[in-house]
Amino acid sequence: MAIDVSTLLQILFWGLYAGCIYILLATGVNLIFGVMKTVNFAHGELLMIGAYVTWTLFSLTGLNPYLLLVATVPVLLLFGIAVQRLAFRPVLGSHKLNEIFLSIGLIYLFQNGAAMIWGGDYQSLRSPFESIAFDIGSFRLPLDYVIIIAVTVAILVGLQLLLRRTRLGLALRATSQNRKAAMLSGINVERMDMLAFGLGAALAGAAGTLWAVSGQVFDPYMGSVPAVKAFAIVILGGLGSIPGAIIGGLFYGVAESAATFTLGGAWKDAISFVVLIVVLVIRPTGLFGERGE
């Protein structure tokens, strides 16, 4: 069967969209790991909570769900700060196993908590732009996905500006590069931990909003698979490297889309890990591991 260019472009476009969700999630994981040197296995659940927060606000206000990012992101930022302060800080610096089991425990806590608050049924929400699409030949460009890609770029630019152009960003980067030196130079590293975790949660919350608004259903148990992929992206891109997370996320999104198209949907998840294994065999530190931030 001959495959036309517009079909290939469409597949690439869906990959870019999926990549946006992965990038936001993986960047959050990397930010937390970069500063705290902690892997938060419950990161996918923060995406799930973000989706539910947006859905709740949408149900209450009927406002444009993209506008609700302005509310969801701060809610998740504060939630992340609270989780870091109450759960992670007490075990920080103790045995790594404590951190691992804590975050695994949080997965179940968040899932059951969400099921208690919002019920176990799946939910979805509708974008006000869902009926708008641009057809270029047989290539279809729905407005929602253009917005999702634009919002992701805007968030990443904002994050870069925060990290590169502000004193707070400088302090975060200093803590990430050398915790002791940062502490000795007067930076409150515990505050930086809270901020990093909060920002990571906020990015996951943004990913959850975009997930929901793109017409994907969500339920309290949906966070695990995106989280596993985010960790794979982080390892692929290099632990602690935000550019690595961006490149890795895009690569994963496109690879999944290409695998689904060529090999079938059953290979969608598997191909990501095949790529991961190949990259790790060739370059154990990941694509950008040695240049981590």
Place this chain on the structure above:
Amino acid sequence: MRTALIAIVIGLLLVMACFAGCTQQSVPAAGLKLGVVASMTGPASTTGKDVWQSAQLAADEINARGGVFVKSLGKNVTIQLVQGDDESTREGGIKAVTKMITDDKVDVLTGGFSSAVVTAHESIVADHGVPYIITGASSSTVTRRTDINTSTMFHHAPITDASASQTTIFVDEVMRPAINAKFGRPADQPLHLAVIYQDSPFGKGALDAIKATIAAKGLKIQLVAEEPYKMGETDYRTTLTSVKAKGPDVVYPIAFLNEEVPMLTQARRDVGLNTIFLAVECVDDPDYYKGLGQYGDYSIIESRFSAYAVPKGSINANVGEYQKDYIARFNASPGMMGAATYEGVYIAAAALEKAGTTDQAALLSAIGSIQVPEMVESMRNGTISFGNQYHESQFNLFMEQLRWDAATQTLRPKIVWPAELKETEFQIPDWYRPGGV
């Protein structure tokens, strides 16, 4: 302070563990203990809740009428339900069924949604010889597999072979001629069918049944796409783009409710696949209509029980009463798996009365030879029985077409096939394009 915080976190984790572990409730030991395997948590929890609530309704109805007379005891006993949450997973099902059999000592099991989940815990049921009235899983393997003893399993749900076969025949008998006529194509032109199937025994079984039906009956249907996807998938855009490129006249997803809603929405909204979608019966649930909204307009569901379309015949009044009671109690409409489980509880009660004892062998024999009049689902010969060699009850299946009512903002079905149950004619929408383009 640090110690206190650690204590709080540990406390929270213990609370969480309690919530996670307390999904099975214990019951006092009396009467018939009926274990209900239901997906109370996890992706299939919408269906699971329906299964459990329907079982509750049936048991309460039976008990309110004084229970079931058991000859060996010389008195009436009540039906006591034991909930087993399979957590929508194979492992969860094994855990729940093991607990119900070994700890709760249930006499009979019913429920069981998802063929993958049921096939995983069937071996435990077989090892203990507990009668199991399976009301959710649709793969024929649940009573036809040969690797375990399935003599204690009774399948009260249409098998995928029957459902897929009926749908495929409908496509050939009704949809193909209508599409060919509308677009001026030769009457014998084959219809291009794309199948998007869950990569599980349920999905693969249905795909095989579609192929077997086409081959056995010589139907003029050409399969142009066979696209698998992983259970629980939420993003179908690439799969649908691939399907669209193959020019299908009709798309047949073999999918659960939480999968078909995003699939169909993404097909119409994002991919621009302007074709008619079919659906398997397990999606015929109020949440399906609500979830799809206008994107479900003109789509087709193969069904045996619908919240919004009741077939003519003896069950009509029963369905009305069942729906009224269910809505009054749970403030929601019942779904198909719940309806079958509702009947499953009555089957267990009838078997207990017939056996006159809770002895396992007697109960098995009674279920095997039972003849219960049809209740809320239309049955062949008007009777629920497990007479064939595979212990499968035989349903009358029908096809519904969904229509969006812009005034009420609701999506509702009408029966379009077979002729004896038909409420209206099958229609092709103006936006439909053969080849999906």
